[in-house]
Amino acid sequence: MKTAAMNSWLLPCLLGGLALATPALAQDEDAPYTYPDDEKSEEEESPRHRRPHSSKEDTSDDYRRGDEEEDEKEEDFDRMAGLDDPNTGIAFEVLGGAMLLSSPRGQFADVLPAVGGRFTWEFGRILNVEALREALWFDVRYTYAGVREGTKLIIGDTRLHYATIAPAYELTFGDSKDYGAYVQVGGGITYQQTSLTVGDKMTQVDGLKSLIQYGIGLRGRTRVSSVSNTRLAWRIELMRFRRGYMDDTFVGASLGTAF
Template sequence: MKTWLLRCALGSLALSAPALAQDEGDDPYAYPDDAPSYDAAESYDGIRPKVDQTDDFRRVSEQEGDDGEDDFETLSSLDDPNLGVAMEFISGALFLDSPRGRAADTRLGLGVRATWEYGRILDNESLREALWADLRWTYGGTSDGTEFLQGKTNIHYFTIAPAYELKLGKSDFGFFGQLGGGIAYQASSITIDTVETKVSGIKPLFQYGVGFRGRPRITSSGNLRLAFRVEAMGFRRGYHNDFFLGGSLGTAF
């Protein structure tokens, strides 16, 4: 009897072991060996298509505010805070038209001018430094005669002349053309022995010419610049056509 009971107990234990092992837990979860790695950038690109940033800038520049004015403001004045003002001293050869029909009298021409780059007030990047104007004074004189009879003539040219400059890329140099007007003040004197007779007058003046202009920076920081020009300029006063060939040197701010 005892042997039979022992055999039944051992048989029950043998059958219950696999069942208990099955009930205690399932097989471990099998992860695939080639699971794709998660890339946040690729996942984002897959959800939202790429947008060209130039489209955003274009929309901002074309967007109008409630008052009907463009909300997009240029920052050229911050990139280059120069005042656009220059002062230069002028020197060169002045060819005075002879009233007697002979070759022009070559004399030293001197002067000074102030330049204002008025294109800066137009809020246009292409015209910012291309448009400017000069307020100019140029002087020249001539004399002729003998010890007994002498004649002297001094001519002062006062002009206001706007100009348009073609910049050489984004450099501080360029070629320009200029047209303007003003007055020519002429003072003449004739001396016979010790008696002097003076005659003076004013005539309208037309100025025209071309040249090369430069405004390089003097220091890496700051607004001080070196201003210079090489020019060929004509002065038409009445029926006389004087001609100036020279240059100028000064500073710009």
């Protein structure tokens, strides 16, 4: 009787213990247990703790950044190239030579002395481009030539006044770029005064014509002092003035001061 009662009480207890016990799950074979030593080694080999190794890509990036920085420095240098230049690019010159007037009588030319002056400004300096700083400039020029001929009874007098503005492009040479050959094309006007005197009676005719100026020359700005920026400006040129159907040719030189 006691044995049967004990068995009947033991069976419900075992069933209750099995029901309340937490089931043990088997570990996944693909995820083995990690020990503390293994965790430290994995952290040391992780990308955060791994020291960066140099590669071709990283080196090329460094070179590329260095080239970009050098290009920026060169651009800044080009933009500031004119700040420390003591020259203003302005010059005043007196010119003289021979004017070969187109002859109305069909001859080769009437050779007359010609004088004048000009103002020069190197406007290429305001462009902040090193190659054009001293290559681009223009002249404001005045030239005079006159002829007087005839007899005691009849005298003819002709006076020509040329006023022009002509830009030029110069190819400089030498280390200092103080000398160069240039071509020039511009325009302006000619004021012509013609008078005919017969005895005591004079007849005068004045006229104004537009003209085209073009030619070539050699230009220099020679240093005269290492202390001052004042220079000796000079030119040798061959220039033509086209007025109407007539071509006048000027062969001469000029001398002055450049600042």
